[in-house]
Amino acid sequence: MLNKLIMKLIIVESPTKIKTLKRFLPKEYQIEASSGHVRDLPKKELGVDVEHDFKPKYVVVGVKQKAINKLKSAAKQASLIILATDPDREGEAIAYHVQKLLSAMRPAPRVKFQRIVFHEITKSAIERALANPGKINSKLFKAQQARRILDRLVGYKLSPMLWRKVRRGLSAGRVQSVAVRLIMDKEAEIDAFKPKEYWTINVNLNPESFWAEVIKKNNKKLVIQNKSTADQAVKDLKTAGYQVEAIKSKQLTVSPPPPFITSTLQQTASRLFRWSSKKTMREAQLLYELGLITYHRTDSTNMAQEAITQVRQYIDSTYGSQYLPDKPRFYKRQSKMVQGAHEAIRCTKVTRVEPKKASSAGQKLYRLIWRRFVACQMQNGLDQQTKIEIQAQKDKISYGLILAGRRIEFSGWRKLYPAGQPDVLVPDLKKDQQLQYLDLKSEQKFTQPPARYNEASLIKELEKRGIGRPSTYASIISTIQVRNYVEKIERRFHPTPVGKAVNQFLVSNFPQVIDYDFTAKMEDDLDEVARGKLDWQPMIKEFYQPFAEKLEKVAEAKRVKIEVEKTGKKCPKCKKGELVIRVGRFGKFLSCSRFPDCDYKASYQQIVKGVKCPDCGAKVIIKRTKKGRSFYGCGSYPKCKWASWRRPK
């Protein structure tokens, strides 16, 4: 058959790309997807020979067998195989392993392999890439391999240590352990926090009955720390004379936020819709598969040239030229950790304002992405900020008061994207104008402890430190909860006794591994490997040698006790011990403090208030599956088997 000789096989990572590419390319090209990594270290063993230069053992990823079979049968027909995986470290490794797998086929395909890279899926970009094929960048692949091996060594050496020293089934890793540490350190900050007392005084003045805040005394910043100071000021202010001292006005330009990337999309959907990162990713995936948005796992704010041109035309024709900046906006990458294989998350067609094919949740997310996409190329907003300074004079003592206002002069991009604060108007006053005292409010306040992390703020913090990747943010959140290291209460993360014990163990024994800068240092080294300045084996060795020595030492250390939560009740079995709440693999349970002398145990029931079992009327409790997902169940189980994922009415 003639076809057999001329068919060229292009291999990409994501199956969704197949359709798009087919539109651009002539029939002689067949396009298939690897669906991510096809070979990896084995799951059941370390798979790294630490005695022999860290030689890795790779096996085929079981769940990818179907995709691999497809690749293989296509490869048999092909005259040329073009590896078009993503243009980053992981993509290079995927290309390497795909080539390895396909070359090992019997009978061996006698085709050539080419590697191409493109940063946007447009006809011109792909044609350019096809015209300039290269080979696999083995330095970049080695950098990925070093990353993979390092993570394996950390994870598969530390985790068994925890099984022996704390409890079976636990885990540690370069990313998850630092995420847990962040939460623990925040808790320590909160514990150490001592609220400070302070007072605010606001004075109500005429004309127009406005309020101004007292901020100065005798031209110095005034901080009121106790009631007697506040009372003295109140006494003065009640009978003082008031006068406008100055009116200061200035214009502020307000730039739009950059287009969405994975982390900011998750944070914004969390803030506006109260969605979990998992929910956001699920909805984004569906939009991506419908071809409505660009790829949703990205750390880059770049946008395709054609998209910018289209959105600028759209802004000009829909909102008018005053909403269009002279030049397109480009957003810089925020850190060197950014890999930039993909574009920012944007709509594929700017004129598609409402996607009819999407679900209602999908439409909600789409509208958000659309607004941010268009807004990021719109003109700056312009605000008029006004500060009115007022002086209060009482005998020889003077107080300074302030009143701040802000008014939007030109909405700019905020015409589209939620801007936040509405206008705060100030009364129409003149310099030196006399004011009349009406009323006064003196309030005692206390400084607040820092807030615990929620999903959004934890992801933001991890991203800032370069820890984790867009494809893993949602799973990090899940892992630390499934392991029972932290629990979410009212959408915020709190430490559990197990999490505290594990963190304490790691901080005191392996401080370098869970150091906040460990990943950043690793990335620096990987850059060197990718640039050919450093070999990967010495890089791993430099880390592993001291790590292995430490592992040996720590093997001798004592078991770590997990702290228990007291209930204040007596054990009903032995009547001697106290009932305590322990955290096990399946969550909390009640037991006797005298364990193992007394083996009393009972399930700890987290009762849902105001809800009855729809089947038998008993109380409803929150339970967890083995996988860590929580569900509602009947309190009289096993007599009544009622259970539900959703909270009953």
Add this chain to the structure above:
DNA sequence: CAGTGAGCGAGCTTCCGCTTGACTT
């Protein structure tokens, strides 16, 4: 979707990062 967990003896747990289905409460 769940009968345990802490220990004990015997086989197992575990990492990070790239991707989608196959499950569906």
